[in-house]
Amino acid sequence: MPVEMRKDLFADERDDNLNEVGKPTQRQDMVGHVTGRSPFYDDHLFDGLCHIRCVRSPHHNARIRRIDTSAAEKMPGVLRVVTGADVPGNLNTLLSLRDFGLDDEPLLHTEHCNYRGAPVVAIIADTERQAREACAAVRVDYEVLPHVLDVEEAIAPRAPVVNPPYPDNLFVYHGKYNHQKLRFGDVEAGFAEADHVIEKRYQMSPIEQAPMETCGAIAAPETNNRFVCYTSTQGLFFSLGTAAKLLDVSSARLHFIGGTVGGGFGGKVDSLHEPLAILGTMLTGRPVKYQFDRAEEMQVGAPRGAERWYIKTGTMADGRIVAMQLKGYFDAGATTRLSSYAIVKCVGHLPGPYTIPHVYADVYCVYTNRTPATAMRGFGITGVDYSVESHLDVVAHELGLNPIEFRIMNAYRDGDMKAHRRVAKNCALIECCQVAAEKAGVKLAPHLQEMASMTGGGEGARGQIPNYTALDEHGRVEGFARQSYGGGDKATPMDEFIRPMPAPQPARPVEPARAPVPQPQPAATPVPSGATPRQPEPSLEPAGAPPPASPPDERRRSPRRFSSVSGMRRR
Amino acid sequence: MARKKPIQFVHNGSDKAVFVDEGENLLDVLRRGVGDLTPKYGCGQGTCGACTVIIDGAPRLACLTLAETIEGQSVETVAGLAGGQLSPVQEAFMAHFAAQCGYCTSGMLMSATALLRDNPRPTRDEVVEAISGNLCRCTGYEAIIAAVMTASGQQAA
Known part of the structure; x- marks a missing residue:
């Protein structure tokens, strides 16, 4: 297709001596695509590959009273029935790798299912069909709770609590x-x-990303007590870290192989498949595949x-x-x-x-x-x-x-x-x-x-930044941090901002302490004006609301919990 | 032990004999039994076309084809499309950037190949009709249509 380049625009801002931009360049993976040889994660064959299917909540919001897997365990081909109790660290939030937010999602739900399709039990069987049939034999006793599907109804008084860490x-x-x-x-x-x-x-x-290739992963035992994982993930190291955290193993034991993604559009970063496939391999010693079918991709795949x-x-x-x-x-x-x-x-x-x-x-x-x-x-x-x-x-x-x-x-x-x-x-x-x-x-x-x-x-x-910015304290939450953000019962007022010292980990050297970085200052100084009241300082809220002062030695020992809105400061 | 059924068919010109499970679909047999990984699983219910293969000259969905029904038939996949060099359809897909993630490409190529064998100079509408059972989430289809038109020796526009 012809590409129109408007080189008249910003002509003096650009070096026109470009050797790639502005002309078609063949994709390096194109020959693989047109010969069907591009290696998607599912294009790796393993002898004895077994399959995971999940039992999912049929309710929008329900408490799990009891899970009965006894019949499923006896079904032909079933190798292992997995519940949340089998997941070493069964609570995570994706951005915890960046220290942002509370763990609020189990890999397999044990007490509470807060959306339709939440996984409760995973069954590993010789064939996909056997895994499906065994899933149908699992009995879960739910106490159905009121649910809320509208954002403004969800924050109205007396709305059902959706996600308990955030009441x-x-x-x-x-x-x-x-x-x-x-x-x-x-x-x-x-x-x-x-x-x-x-x-x-x-x-x-x-909007569902609806990739042609559904999300999935294959895990298999590797030598030296390691596990290999072929995955459709868009964020290989993100999925690696997430799997290591949920499974409570060193990431050095996980060998992730990705690269060719059958359409992602953002929807293949949630790292739901890799940890469960690896766990299946750990529990059975067999190569294990966990793949969304199309119905799961549309209903459970995150939009x-x-x-x-x-x-x-x-x-x-x-x-x-x-x-x-x-x-x-x-x-x-x-x-x-x-x-x-x-x-x-x-x-x-x-x-x-x-x-x-x-x-x-x-x-x-x-x-x-x-x-x-x-x-x-x-x-x-x-x-x-x-x-x-x-x-x-x-x-x-x-x-x-x-x-x-x-x-x-x-x-x-x-x-x-x-x-x-x-x-x-x-x-x-x-x-x-x-x-x-x-x-x-x-x-x-x-x-x-x-x-x-x-x-x-x-x-x-x-x-210029306006001389006057109208401020308010609307939306401030009291007492939340103390209960929840990493402080536990030894919380002090500082815990809002200071991460507790990590437990000693022999495998990983402790990072050198960093000196606190000064708060960002606005690029321009406000010009005084007679018309509006002058404020001493322009507000940087929320990007840089300065934390209360804490003892400098304390800061030097512990990294700041949130140094900017995203938890990461640009250095 | 589940009873297996022997079947024999021609796979990209070569004789193949495999044992299949009762009710097993052709897609699984090609991928895991024969080891031909070019047809893809996208839906398993005949809606996406990523598993399209050519059976006795006609484009068919491997995921909806019971493996035991292809006894004695000829099955063609992308793995058999290129001889010593790429086929004209493959060449045209490359030239028109008609693949992005590549996952629908195998099925698209088989639908297009079946069309051009049957109808060497299709109209644009006939091309659209021929690939209407193949979903693509990346390209927006125009590049694919242009590639098929070019492969038929016609103007892409």
Whole structure:
């Protein structure tokens, strides 16, 4: 297919002496694909391969009273019936590898199933059919509990508790906030000066990645007490670490082989298959395959989560957006997986690629009794972009403006201060809109046709953090960290921020202590203004809310628990 | 011990004899019995086309074909498509970037090959119809359609 390169744009910013960009280059795996020889995980044959099938909860929310596997154990071909008691460390959260959030998901559920399809028992049998037949013979006695499938119902008073580590059905950030917060300027002042204030609600559905190859893994015994695992994972080392944690073995004993993924789109990072396949091999000594069938892929495979957005904009008659307020609810489903991180990414992205003087956002990671959500192609961004752009179309329509012109008017430019307090650079929205208008046959007003991302950005207030940002303590959670974040019963006020010293591990040398890193400072100093009250310091919340002072020697010994929103500081 | 049934068939031009379980599907027999890993499992219920093979000249879904029913028949897979060199359809798939993850590609190639043997100069609509049982999640199909048109010696557009 022909690729159109608009080399006229940003010509002096680019070295045009490129030898790969701008011309087709054959994929290195293409010959393998067209000859059917690309090695997907399932394309490895093992003598004596056995199969795992899972007994899954048919209820959205239920307590497990009793599991009776006695009949299944006697079925032909059954090698082993596995329950949560067989999993050495049967509780995890994916981002615990980055020390972010509480363990909230068992590999096999033992007491409580919080979504339909939650795995309760895994059966290893000689053939897949025998494993299926044995699954049908397992009796699980459930006490069905009320469930909640809507994000706003889930956070209403007296809603059923979906995910017990988070009893309010909200992920808790930094051990103290039940949402991610963005405050930039004063939206109320913006709405007061605006000519038009428009508020709308937007709802996205969950979207299944639906890869052609369903998720799966094959594990087999290797020499020297190691295990090999062929997997469809998109995150090989992520899955390796997750399996090592759940199985409580050194990752040095796990030999992961991946690489050729039959479509992932983000949906193959959840590391559900590798630990169970390896555990099956540990328990039986046989090569074991655990593969979603198509029905499981669609029902249990984690989708892009649904999002609900309320967006309110204040716009001047000439089309300038002066204020945007967003309230977002991400439907994480029953467990956290990666939704907490998606929201961090989302809030850093708000209010989209526009320069707006007053921005306000509260974004919640809500638990419901739906299938846990995970990564998919730009997750955290896609849903809110759909909502923001839909909203801008609505506003443009109601104001009688051309939607492309409306976007050019409000587009950010190089040098503008973004709402999360970083200066915009390498902007290209204006040029994209101009090309889109040209392709669509839309004639732009001459001054908009002449506008450019590289001129006029950062001028005056555009380049500054507002002198005044309206703050609040709304959403602060009291007492949560003490109970839960790694502190246990020896908690002290410091435990919110200080990770306990890890137990000595002979296999792994203790990392050298790191000195605390200074908090980030805004790039630009606010310019005093008579019109708005001056604050001593611009708010960095939530990106850099400084922790209470702790004794320096204590800090030097222990790494900080959360040094930035994602738990990792850019160094 | 479960009773096995012997079957004999022609696999990419070579005689094959295997024992199959009652009710075992052709996909499992090809992959695990014969060791031909080119047909893929995508759904096991005849909706995705990743397991498409050519049986006695016609494209068929291996996952829905009972292995014992192919006695004496000819089964062709991607493993038999390239002789000393790639077939024109394979060449065209490469030239048009008609594969991304590659998982649907085996089935697509077999559907396209069966079409072009039957109808060497298909219209675009006939190409679309021929691959309508093959799902692809990556490409958006246009590159695949263009590849099949090119393989038939026609303009891709």
